[in-house]
Amino acid sequence: MATLSLADVLNLMERAFPSGLAEPWDSVGLICGDPAQSVRHVHFALDPVAATVDEAIVSGADLLITHHPLYLKGTSTVAANTPKGALIHRLISSNTALFNAHTNADSAAEGTAVVLAELLELTEIKPVDPAQDDPSLGLGRYGRLPTAITANELGQRLAELLPATARGVAIGGDRSARIETIALCPGAGDSYLDRVRDLGVDAMLTSDLRHHPASEALEHDDAPILFDAAHFATESPWMTRAAQVLSRAASDELTVSVSQLNTDPWTTIYVKKDAP
Structure with missing residues (x-):
């Protein structure tokens, strides 16, 4: 070697x-x-x-x-x-x-949002915010789910696909809504709320949504259903892909390992026992 x-x-x-x-x-x-x-x-x-x-x-x-x-x-x-x-x-x-x-x-061809899009088996995948020099690259991705499902079903699927964290996956909007298309903005994505709504997708997955931007986004008649997962959960799946990319590029001349640690800062969520 x-x-x-x-x-x-x-x-x-x-x-x-x-x-x-x-x-x-x-x-x-x-x-x-x-x-x-x-x-x-x-x-x-x-x-x-x-x-x-x-x-x-x-x-x-x-x-x-x-x-x-x-x-x-x-x-x-x-x-x-x-x-x-x-x-x-x-x-x-x-x-x-x-x-x-x-x-x-985040913007690369095998970046954070692409990995999430593949986990969800999306088709017709495009960047949410295309790069100027190459519109096939850019921040975020959006596309079409293999089959339409309810927001409630999608939320549960996301909880199963993403790494487990204390906060799980939160939803904003009608849990019975029909979801065919979704935008994926791993990490802090509330700056893309307006852009995602303009795309006309049914849902958005991101992290770190603040109260006021989320609340105001959901007031629009054409607002997508919002899914908010931990920052760690939406970005950490990329680590395995990056390790694979590097290993292939190095023709297996490197030993490559991926952290098994959950570095989400939140460890426990407390709720009322009679909370809905």
């Missing part, structure tokens, strides 16, 4: 998830690591947090690839007495590089 350099692996990731697809506000790419260092084992995780860094180091990974950036808004310190700075020190001390692919992975 040939040994690839970190630069080699990053080039393979760039081909699959071009950094040019990232949103202007985003932070993607190499966070720490020497491009010349050897990489034999790559570990994928959704979040760069203490648990996934420990998991990567214990597994012997030379590179941790996450979806979310460690420093989305930049930083003026990587001091070891700060949570994120401590991660940087641990990674460097263990000779483990850190890299992330965020909104570029």
